Amino acid sequence: MKPGFLNREHTRTSHVQIDTRKCKACWKCLDNCPNQVITKVDLPWHKHALIAEPGKCTGCLKCIEVCEYGAYSIADKTKQEAAKQRDKTFYSFITNNLLLLFGLIMIVSGLVLQLGFHVGSPGEQHESRSGIQSQTVYYEQARGLDTPDTIGGINYSNWSTLHKFAIVFFSLFMIYHLYIHWKWYKGVISKRLINKNIQVMTLSILFLLVALTGLIPWFIDLSGSVSVLRLIFIEIHDKLALVLVIYLILHVLKRSKWFVTACSKLKR
Ligand code: HEM
Ligand code: HEM
Ligand code: SF4
Ligand code: SF4
Structure with a gap:
């Protein structure tokens, strides 16, 4: 493995993150990821899944669904x-x-x-006789607290x-x-x-x-x-x-x- 290979970029996408310590190398996530985002570290003494192509992740969350060991979780950014x-x-x-x-x-x-x-108020009836000015006066009177209606x-x-x-x-x-x-x-x-x-x-x-x-x-x-x-x-x-x-x-x-x-x- 190249030095620095297992940096943060290879343990997360913008949607999910993997805790490689929880991985039991069953490879279910690899088989189920529709976008070939995940790869294997498959050495005789060291095996786990790893994010290879974070940019290809569409956030379908299949990896979270299929991993029985809870190695995947929603990325903190997605949670935010x-x-x-x-x-x-x-x-x-x-x-x-x-x-x-x-x-x-x-x-x-x-x-x-x-x-x-x-509608149909005395003000409305006034309008035909004495015009809008009379209606204004009616409205102003009607707005007083002493109106009987x-x-x-x-x-x-x-x-x-x-x-x-x-x-x-x-x-x-x-x-x-x-x-x-x-x-x-x-x-x-x-x-x-x-x-x-x-x-x-x-x-x-x-x-x-x-x-x-x-x-x-x-x-x-x-x-x-x-x-x-x-x-x-x-x-x-x-x-x-x-x-x-x-x-x-x-x-x-x-x-x-x-x-x-x-x-x-x-x-x-
Ligand atoms: C009783 C008052 C109103 C209620 C309860 C109401 C409720 C809603 C709801 C539930 C939505 C969709 C969900 C959302 O995005 O928030 C919405 C969208 C929208 N409302 Fe209202 N609304 C009211 C009045 C108005 C008025 C008066 C305007 C315009 C001046 C307006 C403009 C919009 C616009 C532009 C959208 C987004 C576009 C769309 O969903 O088609 N709303 N409104
Ligand atoms: C949507 C149904 C509405 C109806 C049916 C309605 C109807 C009326 C009527 C009949 C008056 C006269 C009241 C009076 O003589 O004192 C009035 C006054 C008024 N309305 Fe509305 N209105 C509506 C919505 C609105 C809205 C959306 C606004 C503003 C956002 C508004 C603002 C006002 C204000 C400020 C007055 C007071 C005017 C004054 O007496 O100086 N109304 N409205
Ligand atoms: S499904 Fe879980 S345990 Fe299996 S390889 Fe993927 S991360 Fe590891
Ligand atoms: S969220 Fe979907 S696309 Fe992204 S790594 Fe998991 S299974 Fe692959």
Whole structure:
């Protein structure tokens, strides 16, 4: 044997490592490795398996499976990568579930505001007579805590607060969701795969528009002004949001299997 032959390179690939002291020279790993990665040291007084071609290893883990003496184990680097992957799945699982929770509160509160208060409200009836300015005044009045109308025992102002509360958290988790899928967007755009992924791309643009048309009137409100512009934004916001709801439901339903797979991966 050449001096230095049995160095670290010959006891590991990027996927597996061998502890030659445990090897009983049965040669099962050699026979089962599909890529001829393993070789023999076969001297009368010294026999064991050895990694000959680490670069050819594909990580099929057959060697670990067939060795009855536990000479092979997963390489430390692979273990680290597996741990990293597990962490990633864990964080995605948590954020996706929180997205679901706050998304649900956001949709329910948004729909109550839109279908329960806006549609057919006295403000809507005013519109035909005295125009958008009167509706603005109605909205501003309805947002007061003294409004008599309630849905599910909650008045307009509190539904509106609930909607905003859900949106703050939803937006935070959305930032993480978009951050981890940033590469996906880059890939889709650079490989011109937009048509193939039209549903997620439409969802993304819709989300951006709904977020902008919701946040701008909120900032106008926070600045303390009562303006028609605010109402126009909300009117666009709540119509676009109805389409967004459909896309969101489709997005989540299509990925429902992901939740089951992630859950069983984490249990393992
Ligand atoms: C209720 C809210 C949402 C939930 C629960 C949700 C859940 C999921 C799940 C489970 C996946 C696949 C697993 C993963 O890689 O994380 C995914 C992928 C993705 N989501 Fe969402 N998502 C939501 C909203 C959104 C929104 C609003 C956008 C766009 C602005 C978006 C963009 C994406 C993208 C780009 C992917 C990767 C591509 C793909 O899987 O097709 N998601 N989402
Ligand atoms: C997806 C379903 C959604 C529906 C059905 C919906 C519906 C509505 C409705 C009807 C209002 C008017 C409330 C009011 O007059 O006080 C509103 C307000 C608002 N929405 Fe949404 N929305 C949805 C999603 C979103 C999203 C994704 C965002 C931002 C990320 C958002 C941000 C806001 C904000 C900030 C306001 C407050 C505007 C203000 O009163 O100054 N909404 N939404
Ligand atoms: S299967 Fe295990 S004991 Fe047999 S040669 Fe390979 S490493 Fe040695
Ligand atoms: S993991 Fe597969 S390819 Fe790599 S050495 Fe073991 S049996 Fe061969």
